[in-house]
Amino acid sequence: MQKEVKKYKVFIPKSVEINKEEQIIVKKVEASKIELEIEVTKLAYQLSQKTDLFTVPEIVAADLANGTITYRYLENIVPLSALLINGELTAEIINNVGKSIRFVHQNLVLTQKKSLDKSYDFLDPTQYRSAFLHGDFTLNNVQYDLTAKKIVILDWSTSTSFGKAGNWGVVYWDLSKFISSIFISAKVSLFYRKEYENLAYQFIKGYTSNQEELLVLKKFGKKSSSFEMKLDAENSPQKLYYYYRRYIPWRQCAYFWSKFDFKKVMKIKLP
Numbered sequence: 001m002q003k004e005v006k007k008y009k010v011f012i013p014k015s016v017e018i019n020k021e022e023q024i025i026v027k028k029v030e031a032s033k034i035e036l037e038i039e040v041t042k043l044a045y046q047l048s049q050k051t052d053l054f055t056v057p058e059i060v061a062a063d064l065a066n067g068t069i070t071y072r073y074l075e076n077i078v079p080l081s082a083l084l085i086n087g088e089l090t091a092e093i094i095n096n097v098g099k100s101i102r103f104v105h106q107n108l109v110l111t112q113k114k115s116l117d118k119s120y121d122f123l124d125p126t127q128y129r130s131a132f133l134h135g136d137f138t139l140n141n142v143q144y145d146l147t148a149k150k151i152v153i154l155d156w157s158t159s160t161s162f163g164k165a166g167n168w169g170v171v172y173w174d175l176s177k178f179i180s181s182i183f184i185s186a187k188v189s190l191f192y193r194k195e196y197e198n199l200a201y202q203f204i205k206g207y208t209s210n211q212e213e214l215l216v217l218k219k220f221g222k223k224s225s226s227f228e229m230k231l232d233a234e235n236s237p238q239k240l241y242y243y244y245r246r247y248i249p250w251r252q253c254a255y256f257w258s259k260f261d262f263k264k265v266m267k268i269k270l271p
């Protein structure tokens with residue numbers, strides 16, 4: 001099994017320490033975010049127990065004074081970005097990711113509802129379907145358990161994505177962020193990648209499979225790509241580097257949205 005993981009590009013940040021013997025992983029979390037991460041992850045874990053769609057790591061301990069959360073170690077998991085790079089991210093997996101985040105949006109209920117910052121959340125939550133969001137739903141935080149053949153959703157520290165600790169907003173936030181990450185996770189390419197487009201559609205199909213329409217997606221998505229670029233640049237001291245890295249995929253992303261074919265995802269709805 002161990003060998004299998006090695007063929008994938010898995011990056012473990014310094015904030016995380018793995019203890020394989022005890023089957024735990026200790027994650028260092030900023031004081032301002034730790035309580036939120038604990039609360040959201042615990043609820044997400046409970047949610048994961050009610051579905052076969054995805055797994056969430058269980059919290060086994062937390063130390064607020066030291067700023068650490070101890071999670072049950074999930075062996076043999078790899079980020080979807082690693083699967084994508086290896087050409088192993090299948091339509092089935094990505095379709096299940098869509099179903100999973102749909103399940104989260106429909107069922108995750110947090111005790112505190114903090115709306116996204118207005119300047120970031122450009123769709124009015126009272127006008128469009130809103131929910132508690134994962135917030136950092138990307139190909140790195142969504143992983144795949146190679147043994148159980150199941151999706152794993154990590155990093156429920158919603159607030160890290162937003163200047164303020166928002167956790168509630170229009171569902172397109174998570175969707176468009178994920179789709180953007182399809183285009184920016186893999187190697188930068190000058191050419192529009194049809195296979196990424198297919199994955200994006202599979203993801204939306206998974207999300208819409210219980211027949212609700214996503215009519216505003218096109219309008220939102222375009223804005224969303226530029227929004228994400230802005231956010232990344234603001235958060236990074238290396239603005240130019242980010243700009244360079246994201247420039248081409250961003251254009252691809254904008255292109256994707258500009259030709260977004262609503263019928264393509266709604267076909268499945270027809271009897």
Ligand SMILES: Nc1ncnc2c1ncn2[C@@H]1O[C@H](COP(=O)(O)OP(=O)(O)OP(=O)(O)O)[C@@H](O)[C@H]1O
Nearest residue numbers: 011012013015016025057071072073074140154155
């Ligand atoms: N329970 C777990 N079992 C196995 N590996 C894990 C677990 N939790 C985290 N990891 C590994 O550690 C990495 C970082 O975890 P996580 O995303 O929660 O931390 P982070 O500090 O937010 O990282 P980043 O800022 O890079 O997103 C994951 O991509 C994964 O490889």
Ligand SMILES: [Mg+2]
Nearest residue numbers: 140141154155
């Ligand atoms: Mg992460």
